[in-house]
Amino acid sequence: MRTLTCALVEDSNVHRILLEKTIEKNNQLELKYSFNNGIDALKILNFNTIDILFLDIEMPLMNGFEFLSRLQSNPQIVITSQNPIYALQAYEFNVTDYLLKPFTKIRFDIAIKKAKEKVKTTIQELPEHKIIVKHNLKQVELNIHTILWIEALGDYVKVITRQRNYVVLSTLSAFQKKIGKQHFLRIHKSYIVNLKMVERYNHQYIEIHDKKLPISRTKNLELDKLLNYLD
Incomplete structure (x- = not known):
């Protein structure tokens, strides 16, 4: 299967840099965009297609759920949060996985496997029309x-x-x-x-x-x- 294109939205510089490095080390993934807020992310992601979006929930200006409600495209969503209380609400948005920070490489790889399978299924099953x-x-x-x-x-x-x-x-x-x-x-x-x-x-x-x-x-x-x- 082809390399999966990714974007991430994370307001913490530390967590954003760590996630960027984790994505870059995975030869199945290609990091296309990295944002520190949802407003800037929407300006790009609403007009560009990606396969996987890594998204924090607790962010200033616009939280993760507000962001998802305004996102036009339909990538696989992997939530990255320090707080487990948003998990139930996240799945109402049909997210692919919910990663609690700090997460291990094994847990990250599980999320990628889920996303990869969903992307593959969508490509295979969705007719051109x-x-x-x-x-x-x-x-x-x-x-x-x-x-x-x-x-x-x-x-x-x-x-x-x-x-x-x-x-x-x-x-x-x-x-x-x-x-x-x-x-x-x-x-x-x-x-x-x-x-x-x-x-x-x-x-x-x-x-x-x-x-x-x-x-x-x-x-x-x-x-x-x-x-x-x-x-």
């Missing part, structure tokens, strides 16, 4: 073929399918990268549509599932070409 999104603090498997449209909702996007809707912390641009451009087009600053779901359209709006969505003038020509191609 499915993605993992975080909805209501839980990871949800979403079939992109069922998406009708996606709309901007402040710091979130609302994903509309025939079965149900999902509210995901993401920008429209970031979400479009996640689903790919095939059969999807951003027709407006606030909307991305599944072109296969379009029922009718003119140069002012698209209609999908009895919903009229506005079209930006600059998208009319591109929309015509893509819809004619799909036909």
Whole structure:
């Protein structure tokens, strides 16, 4: 299996340096990012994919749980904490493991083995037309073929399918990268549509599932070409 990419968020300089050295000594791991606070970490990790995130809970400005609730990506989460009282709450976030500091190399290796198995399972089992999104603090498997449209909702996007809707912390641009451009087009600053779901359209709006969505003038020509191609 390939090397697993890692990031860590730890406000203690001592613990951060120790964990950096522990990761660097493991030939199965590659440390990509190291942060001393959650705010800086979100600016990078919400737009970059990693396999494993090592995360402290008790941090200033933003604690570990606040961080997880705002994290858009879905890495394997390994909590590193000096306090066992957060363990139950941590598993509500579907964390991979919970390491109590100071932890031994043997205990660290067990956590890595768990993460590695989960990453491998995800790669093997998730078809190309499915993605993992975080909805209501839980990871949800979403079939992109069922998406009708996606709309901007402040710091979130609302994903509309025939079965149900999902509210995901993401920008429209970031979400479009996640689903790919095939059969999807951003027709407006606030909307991305599944072109296969379009029922009718003119140069002012698209209609999908009895919903009229506005079209930006600059998208009319591109929309015509893509819809004619799909036909």
